[in-house]
Amino acid sequence: MSKEDINDTIETIEHEAGKGPEGGSNDEERALRIDAICQLAKSGELEVPPEMEEVIEAFVHTIEQRDENQAKLIRAIADHQNFQRRAMLNEREARTSATQGVVQGLIPLMDQFDMALLLDPEKVTAQTVMDGVRMTRDEFVRILGGYGVSxxxxxxxxxxxxxxxxxxxxxxxxxxxxxxxxxxxxxxxxxxxxxxxxxxxxxxxxxxxxxxxx
The missing domain is CATH 2.30.22.10 (Head domain of nucleotide exchange factor GrpE)
Structure with a gap:
């Protein structure tokens, strides 16, 4: 940045201090120039006229606050995204664990059905079938009770x-x-x-x- 640019920007700061933005195509360029001057002032590379020291200091403080707020916003967004990601993973894990518990409880019933299918049909009596059904029902009631079902x-x-x-x-x-x-x-x-x-x-x-x- 040339000395002329610095002087022009200082004049801009002096004339526009205390005013709100008026818009226009040069707003972004002017903001970049002010930012650059403030960075130079912070580093000590810029000799600020005595009459402009307070204005420059105010702009430096404003830019520092802006940078700090931007950093906080970025961290907050990242924290929120991480929280959402963890919440989704926890919810998925909870559903999987709940399903796993139900399936593990029902597997013994499948074992009983498999054992019943191994019986010789010619030797199975009606009483044997009834006893098997009763045992299976009792086991199912026990499983449901384990999940708080009554x-x-x-x-x-x-x-x-x-x-x-x-x-x-x-x-x-x-x-x-x-x-x-x-x-x-x-x-x-x-x-x-x-x-x-x-x-x-x-x-x-x-x-x-x-x-x-x-």
């Missing part, structure tokens, strides 16, 4: 509860009060306290009109 098993005569029971039909039943369960079609299940599937039941109607009689 059955919702209402009994005939229990009061109908909309939160855990689903009324599939209305059915009059002798000796059972209206609004109570006439019979259970299938049990329900819940995970912890969250209902996965309500128990499917038939409910005694509350009036004769509800039952379709009379």
């Amino acid at each position: 059955a919702i098993s209402p009994e005939v005569g229990d009061e109908f509860e909309p939160g855990i029971h689903e009324a599939m039909m209305q059915q009059p039943a002798e000796g059972i009060e209206p609004g109570h369960i006439a019979f259970v079609m299938s049990v329900g299940y819940k995970l912890g306290e969250r209902v996965i599937r309500p128990a499917k039941v038939a409910v005694v109607p509350t009036t004769e009109a509800d039952s379709g009689e009379g």
Whole structure:
């Protein structure tokens, strides 16, 4: 940068100090020149006129703040990107671990099925089949229990509860009060306290009109 350029830029700083940017095609060039002069002033290579020392110092401080803020912004962006990357990896790992746990729990069931298929069909009795089914079901219930799954098993005569029971039909039943369960079609299940599937039941109607009689 020539001495003339430095003088011109100092004059620009002097005339425009305290003013906002007015735009124009020379704004970028002027900013680069001011930046260069401030860098020279910081390094001691530029002799600043006494009357301009305060202005130059203010510009030097502004540029230092700008550089510091830019560095902070770059670090913040990098930290955010790293955080997002770690979060995605952690989420993927959590899903994989959860799936692995379920699969490991179900593998013993496959072992039982494989063992059953090795039996000689000519020697298998109905009782053997029933015992095998019962053992497999018990094992499956045990596995589900390990994941916090429990059955919702209402009994005939229990009061109908909309939160855990689903009324599939209305059915009059002798000796059972209206609004109570006439019979259970299938049990329900819940995970912890969250209902996965309500128990499917038939409910005694509350009036004769509800039952379709009379």
